[in-house]
Structures are given as C-alpha cells and as structure tokens.
Amino acid sequence: MENLHSYLKLRDEDGINVRHSGKLSHLTATLLTSILAAVLGSLQIGYHTGNIIEEFFNHTWRARHNQSMPDHSLTLLWSLSVSIKDFGALLGSLGVKYLADSYGRRNSILIVNCLSVVGACLMSASKSSKSFEVLILGRLVFGLFCGLVMSLNPLYIQEVSPTNLRGAFATLNQVSFASGILLGMVAGLETVLGTEQYWALMLSLSVIPALTQYLVLPFCPESPRYLLINQGEESKAEAALLRLRGSSDKVFSELEEMKEEAAHSQSGVTIHQFFKKRRYKQPIIIVLIINLGSQLSGFNAIINYSTRMFQAKFDQAKYLTLGVGAVNVIFTLVAFFLMEKAGRRRLLLTGFISIAVCNLLMTIVDSVLHLVPELRSLQVLLVFCLISAYELGPGPISWFIAAELFDQPGRPIAMAFTSMLNWGGKFVLALLFPPLLKLCGEYIYLFFMAVALAAFSFTWIRLPETKGRTFDDIAEEFRGAEGIPLHNNIGFNTFT
Numbered sequence: 001m002e003n004l005h006s007y008l009k010l011r012d013e014d015g016i017n018v019r020h021s022g023k024l025s026h027l028t029a030t031l032l033t034s035i036l037a038a039v040l041g042s043l044q045i046g047y048h049t050g051n052i053i054e055e056f057f058n059h060t061w062r063a064r065h066n067q068s069m070p071d072h073s074l075t076l077l078w079s080l081s082v083s084i085k086d087f088g089a090l091l092g093s094l095g096v097k098y099l100a101d102s103y104g105r106r107n108s109i110l111i112v113n114c115l116s117v118v119g120a121c122l123m124s125a126s127k128s129s130k131s132f133e134v135l136i137l138g139r140l141v142f143g144l145f146c147g148l149v150m151s152l153n154p155l156y157i158q159e160v161s162p163t164n165l166r167g168a169f170a171t172l173n174q175v176s177f178a179s180g181i182l183l184g185m186v187a188g189l190e191t192v193l194g195t196e197q198y199w200a201l202m203l204s205l206s207v208i209p210a211l212t213q214y215l216v217l218p219f220c221p222e223s224p225r226y227l228l229i230n231q232g233e234e235s236k237a238e239a240a241l242l243r244l245r246g247s248s249d250k251v252f253s254e255l256e257e258m259k260e261e262a263a264h265s266q267s268g269v270t271i272h273q274f275f276k277k278r279r280y281k282q283p284i285i286i287v288l289i290i291n292l293g294s295q296l297s298g299f300n301a302i303i304n305y306s307t308r309m310f311q312a313k314f315d316q317a318k319y320l321t322l323g324v325g326a327v328n329v330i331f332t333l334v335a336f337f338l339m340e341k342a343g344r345r346r347l348l349l350t351g352f353i354s355i356a357v358c359n360l361l362m363t364i365v366d367s368v369l370h371l372v373p374e375l376r377s378l379q380v381l382l383v384f385c386l387i388s389a390y391e392l393g394p395g396p397i398s399w400f401i402a403a404e405l406f407d408q409p410g411r412p413i414a415m416a417f418t419s420m421l422n423w424g425g426k427f428v429l430a431l432l433f434p435p436l437l438k439l440c441g442e443y444i445y446l447f448f449m450a451v452a453l454a455a456f457s458f459t460w461i462r463l464p465e466t467k468g469r470t471f472d473d474i475a476e477e478f479r480g481a482e483g484i485p486l487h488n489n490i491g492f493n494t495f496t
Helices: 002-013 029-038 040-047 054-065 071-103 105-129 132-160 163-187 199-204 207-219 224-230 234-245 248-263 271-276 278-295 299-311 317-342 344-368 373-392 394-405 411-462 471-476
Strands: 485-487 493-495
Touching (some): 029 207, 029 234, 040 132, 040 163, 054 071, 071 132, 163 317, 163 394, 271 411, 344 411, 394 411
C-alpha cells in the first residue's frame, strides 16, 4: 500500500497524471478496497493453473485395473485435465453480457464466485471419492468461473477507476492472477502440500479468497457507469461516485462525461448488432489480433509445461518452475507501474517483438542443445525473458483493452469476446502443445514467433493509444469508422 501511494505521489510530481476536467484524480480507500476485492477472483484462477497431481491418475487407474496407466493414456488424460478448465472458461464467457447487464458488474462477480467454491470442493473431494473424473468435473466447473470472472473483473475495475489510473488498476487483475500462479506452484511442492497426504487440501485452499470476497465486495459500490447509463439511476450513480472519488467536484465532472457518453449510445446492443455495426468493426479486429497474438505466442505452453520442459535437463526442475512464477509476478508489477507512463501501445509493441526474438532464439538453442549441453542455462534464461516480455504488455493489456475500445452498450459483449479468445487460445494450446512438441520438436517455437510478429505488425499499424482518454473520447475515434488509419495530433494511429 505504501509503495502504491508513493507511486501515485511521484506521478503527480512528475506531471504524468492526466487531468480530468482540470482536476487530478486521487486514490481513496473505497476505490482501492473495491479493486482489491474484485481481483481476489483472478488470484483463485492463477492458483489452479497447472497444479494437478499427475500421480493421482495413476493411483486411481491402478486401484481399478490392477495395473499402471499406459503412458499415452496418461499423457492424454493430463492434457485433458489441463485443458478442460480452459474449455469450461470458453463456455462461461457466453454468460458475461447477460450477467453484467442484468445484475450489474459487482453483483455478477459475487454471483459467479459460487462456481469457484463448488469447483474447488469437487476437486478436493476427488481424493476421498477415488475418482479422477470428479477432479476433471471440478476443473470444468471452475473453468466456467474463470471465463466469467476474467471478463467481469476488468469491466468492473475500468468502470470504477479514474481515467488517469484506469489502465494501471486494470493491470492489478493480472498481478493477482500471476501471484495466484506462484502460490499454486509453491503449494504444489512436495515439501509443502504437493504430497499424497495433502494434495486434496492444496486444491481446496482457493476457497479462502473466495469467501473473503463474499465478506468484502458486497460493501463496495456498484459501477457508476452501469447505474447511470444502463439503469438511468443518476442519484445512485452520484452516490457511488462520491464514495469512490471522495470529492464532489470530481463527481460532478465525471457525471457530465458519463452523460455525454450516454447521449452517444443506444439503449442496448444485441450480439448480432455488435458484429454488424460499422463503429465496432475496427475494435473487434484489434481485440481479435491482440488476444490471439497474446495467447498463441508461447506463454501458456511454458506456464503449463515448464516443469516437464526442465525435468529432462535439470534435477531440481520444480524450483526452476518457481523462478518462472516469480518472474511472472515481478513483471506484472513492472507493467503496473509503467502502464500510465508508457501507454498500452508502446508496452504491447515492446512485448510482442521481444516474444518473437525469444522464440527465435529458443528454436536455435534447442536445435544445438544436444551438441552443446552447456546452453541449457541459456534456455532457462530465454524462458524467463519470454515470460517477462509477455507480462510487460500482451498479458495484462489483452484482458482489458476491449473495455477501453468499446462504448457502454458494446462493452460487455466485447469483454465476453475477449474472454472467449483468451480461453479458446489457452484451450487449443493446452490440448495441442504436447503432441505438436513431439511432432515438430524445437521448431514449434517458430510458429509462436510468427504469431508474435503478426500481432506486432498489426498493433503498430492499427492500435490507437488509449492512455489518459475518456471512454467517450476513445469511442469517438470509431464512430462511422471507414478503417482508414490516420495520425491525430497526439501522434498515434487512429481511425476516422
């Protein structure tokens, strides 16, 4: 908390803060509590990323059939167990618009939190029931929660945050996700809870942040934008804003900006209208390329299978995997501090080109590793560099950029679309990476490199900077868009 206050103070001193109607936006306890309570959902998701007990499948199979599971069956079951959560998330994404528009942003987060509790209980109960099918079912239910909350969180955070801190606070969702991954890795160590005796307890621990969220989030305000633009409740929106901003001056100016956005928005947008409207075509393509570029550039393969990658070359592979988790957290924090200084566009470009270079170098190193075994340390360094590049820009920004590019009616569908692309990419990669790695070997990284280069090129040409701009100002760029890229007076690509 002290570091966060120091960061905000430094931004004020350096003149980096963006002035909103002549006023600087300051942090309040209510705003910070609302955001931290929301991101407890992504902490749970990170915790359950890749911490499956593989030996449990073997034990269950041996108890049923009095023989060990064949290697090919074990590999298939492992891939299914990893990818089923992503498939569930893909399905869960379909419910984002209905929940967000019907029950509000905050209440929707609370509603879907029950799926996390049920999923964790099922996963934990798989040991006592001696059924890996129950474990897989639990991950499927938990996946539904993932697809919903990773869209609802950025939606809520962006709508309650002041313009000048919107991107930084949205990045906290990724910081929490990365922290959850690291906690899951630590809990999965054999010296902690990753043992035959305690692994069921390990899988149940995500219930703690879920229950904490139920205790805290109900006392946080609903999104003022939802209350005013979607519900027409100006008095409730004003009260929520007053709690979040702590100053009546800021409330008045922000309410005026919301009313201006409402005047340019229609009452509602169907899914069919979303994909047909000319003003949404460019943002849809941008979201598509950035999200697929982010998910299919190699990061998820490394996170899910890093321990297996290291096991063939290092005795203490688990601890190298912990290094992956630690680097992951560190660079999400770096992205948090840079988001409102460097901007989304620059961080995305830096991230994608760095990922492409890392994948190329990994292909080269893996090709000659059998001739020069000493290069295995360089391979580990490249893995760490790729993780760093991903979390510097593509990782956090891909999850929230859609909320900035679309107006209020289109925003929930855009976030559902984002979630489907992200989790769909994770699902396909988790399912296909093991057999593709066996088929293509080290050349699989060339595919990741090509994806990253394509995303870099498109971002360079098409993505406008959104840092420090109001939602209505950004949406104005795409109203009546003909798809002709221009340079505006701020100096970035845009459309008219």
